[in-house]
Every structure is written in structure tokens, then in C-alpha cells.
Amino acid sequence: MSAAREPVLDVRNLRVRIGEADVVDGVDLSIAPGETLALVGESGCGKSLTALALIGLLPEAARRIDGEIRLSGERIDALPERVMNRIRGGRIGMIFQEPVASLDPLMSVGGQIAEALALEGPITPREARERAIAMLDHVGITKPELRVDQYPFELSGGMCQRVMIAMAMIRRPLLLVADEPTTALDVTIQAQILRLMADLRAETGAAVLLITHDMGVVAETAERIAVMYAGRVVETGRVADVFAAPRHPYTALLMRTIPRLEGARKVALPAIAGSVPDVASWPVGCRFAPRCPLATDRCRAEAPPLAPVGAPSQRAACWHTDRVSEIAA
């Protein structure tokens, strides 16, 4: 395949409005086949709403007011609910944050995986069961023929997340949307789940949209990163490039918050002063300006565009990209 291959997901100028405020304000995203894009940001920056808008499942209060969404080149942002239902779960898979709560407590593991198959088309119970067992085996669950008849309360959190992944992948989606897939898990289990997702991605060639606030997870699993702040993408690029030389102060400060093994002990972990401002009080200029050590009058008056800077893959929305190295770790 060439470099010009069609992106699995291509989003242009996505806007989501709640009440009077645009909580997702002109987001562009693009993911190539087999690629993982990490969408990173603090709570309340709009990353989950972005993902929900992509799959057409926004909460009632929120509306998508603008934006083109293409799945493998095909517009899916104006499709009727009936068609969207076929695409979701079929060509797009989804993994939620809470693996245990994502499984129906009264339905066996096999029953839930069979549900994913039954929604695809007619299938005999026997065939569904066999495919469920095969898929459980595939996601690394031991004794799948025993587990298939067990209920979620009989499984650990990590196993539940494996079942979730089995449900998401059994219909071989083009795109897997994973919303904080490892946040609720132990660190050792996190690594296993991330490896499993990487293996399945390599095997099926699916693109992955990984939503996380954990820069460690990003470093391990993603090829590209999009950092969101207050409803906008402030920096994007290849993970290696962005991590080597962030060009937006927010990215630089986020990187500094990663705890390190080397260096002096008993030093307080760095934090970014303040918190994401409330939607109602987003500033006119750069939305990060109130918390930014580099902010000037220009930043407070005029919002910077997302412009190419640094490495070829990299783009950042900052007037002072040349000074960001001052605050990088």
C-alpha cells in the first residue's frame, strides 16, 4: 500500500454544541488503516464527546452542528439511524472504560458475544457459541469452553475487558474506538490488554482511536497523537516527534507530569496549575492562555491556528512554538 492510501477515519471541522457553547470546536482527525491515533487530554476537554459524535451516539443534550465524518471515504455523518446501526458494531467497534459494568450481569459471556453476532445477521445458537469460544480463545482467555457459560461476576476485571475486546472485534471492524480501555485495570493487566489490542490490530489491520489521559499508554501503543484542550486540537503529530519536541505548551506541560524513575527523589510531581475552564468562560483567544507560562497579550486576544511546525508530521496551535522548548522537561 502506498502513502496515499485512504484513511479509515477522516473527520473535518467537527463541532458539538451543548446549550450555547461549542464543547467540541472544529476538530480534524484522520487515521490510516492499521494505525493507532491517541486522543489525549484532561477530563472535560471534549475527547469523549468527540468519539461519541463520530459514532453518532451523542447524549441528548449535545448536538453535532457541523463537520464531515468519513469512514473509508464514505460520508457517515448524515446517515439515518437505521443505517448507522449497521455501521456501528459492524464496521466500528467500541470498548468502554468500565469493563465490568459493560457486561450485562444477567447474561453469560457467550450470550453477550453471540449478541454481537446476532445483530449482524441470522446465526444459529450453535454456530454463535462456537464462534464465541473461538474468539474468547483468541483474546487469550483460558478454558474458553468453560468461560463461555460463565457470568460477568465470575470473571476478573481484566478478563471482562478481554471479553469486551472479543465483542468489539468479532465482527472485524475497520475502526476500533477505545475509550480509556485500561483506566480501570491494574498496571500489569493494563500492559496485557494493550498488547492484546496491538496484536489484534496488527492481525486485522483495523485502525484504532484510543482515548486516554495516560501519556504512558500513548507512548506504548500509539503511532500518532492528537492533544485536545478545551474542545480544540492544540497539537498533533507522530508520537515520536511530539514526545521528542512538543510544540505546544500544554503538551510540554502534560509530558512533564509523567512520573520518572531517574532523577532526584522526594521531588513533588509537577502539575499544571489550574484546571480546564468551564465551557461558559472559555477565553476568546487561545483557550490555554490563562494557564500558560508563555502567554502574551496576543494569545489572550487572538486564537492561534493549528499550523505545521517542527517535524514534518507535526502541527501545533500556538503563537510561541519557538519558545515551548523553554518549558519542556
Place this chain on the structure above:
Amino acid sequence: MASATSLARRIAPPRLWPFLAIAAILVVGAVLAPLIAPYDPNAQNLLGRLRAPGTEVRGVVYWLGSDELGRDLLSRLIHGARVSLTVAALSVVASGIVGTVLGMIAAWYRGIVGAIIMRLVDIVLSVPAILLAIITVAIMGPGLVNVVVVLAFTRWPRYARVAYGQTLGLASMPYVRLSRFMGGSTLWVLGRHVLPNIVGPIMVVATLEFGLMVLFEAGLSFLGLGVQPPTPSWGSILATGRNYVTTAWWIAVFPGLFLFLLVLTVNVLGDHVRDVVEGRR
């Protein structure tokens, strides 16, 4: 690991055994009424009118006495259990289905649909049920089927409220959202994920309502709006007994006692069902 015996004890602890026995006797009695009732419940014997319990008249023993037409009270009560239990069971099922479905729909769609259904619930609940029942029977006429319809119509809001609250809580659960995400239609998600998860609380309401339905049927029959003579019903037997309470106390006392035992049993068992269901969560 809970052994089989400890599980059995949790589901049916020894203190419930007397009530389970009463329930079993009443149900078996109702089902097998024609086989175990000593006499035809409608056979009149004018020579054996208003006889006290235990009296024998020409080879016919009135174990619980006879009524004003010389009919055997015990036989009438056994057959009456059929009416009480059938009406209560049918009305619980009917009102339970209607209420659960409407409650789930209200919680699922919310908005205008939810508002209409839940305000209807408030309206029906605000009118005294017995008054509503009397009005409806007055319009539709008395009879067993109509009593069931009336009770279903007046009692569904109890289930609707519970189903509404439970569904509202479940709608935001990730597994419900996931099923919707995977392309499950409203019917699919409600039927496969919501309904099974709210059946427990609904069952609690249903058992407690069952006792109430027995009383409602008796009350309507007592007022002459329920099952019509000569079909025996505990309520109508009680109503007749009222006229003879000074001379033939047994006609009023025994149906009253049966009603008391049935409702007590149902309520004790209902409380237990609630404890088990709530303890499970």
C-alpha cells in the same frame, strides 16, 4: 461456596414453611376444587338451611355449616378460592405487563412520551382505586372478566413507577449503551438487557399486589360488582353472611378467615421475595 441446602434455606427458610403450606393448600384446593369439594357448591337443600358447622342432614355433613339456601359452605369456599386466585393472578399479570411496558417506554424515550405516561400514572394513582373500579364496572357491567380488566386498569401505575425508575437507572449502564452501540433496536435492548434486570423489583411489587388484588376482588364481589351469583366467591359469600351474622355467624366468619389467611400468606411471602431480591443486589 453455598451448598444446596443453605441455598434452599435462603430461598425458603423454615419460618416460611407454614405459609408455604397454606399457599400450597389453597392453590391445590383451587385447582382441584371439583375433586376435593365434598358437594356441588350450587346444590340447594331447603331442609338444610343455615345449619351450624358439623351438622348432618339426611347424610349430608355440613363441616363448615350451610348458607341460606342450604348449600355446603365448605364446598362453596373451595370453589370460591378458584375465583379469588384466578382473578388475582390474572389481574396481577395484566397490570404487571401493562405497567412494566409503559414504565420502560417512559424511561427509555423520556421527553414528551415519558411525561405523558408518567402524568397518566399520577392521575390514575390520585383517584381512589375502588372508586375507579366501581365506576368502570358500572359502565362495563359486572363479571369476572370485567373485574380483571378493571383491576389491570387501576393497578398498572404501581408497576409503571418501579419500571420507570429502574429503567432510568439502567439506561445509562455501559452494557445497555454497548448493546445500542452494536445496533440493537429499542425493542432488542429493552427486551434483552433492561427487562431481565428489572424483573426482580417488579416481582416484589407483583407479590405484594397479589394480596391486594384478592381483597379488591372480594370487595367488588361484596358490593355486587364482581363475580355474579350463583358462582361462589369469597367476597360475595361474605356479603350474604352479613345478613345472617347474628343467626348464622359461620357464613361470614369462614370466608373472612380464608381471605385473612390468603392475604397474610401472600404478604409474608412477598416480603420474603423482596428481601431476597434486594439482598441479591
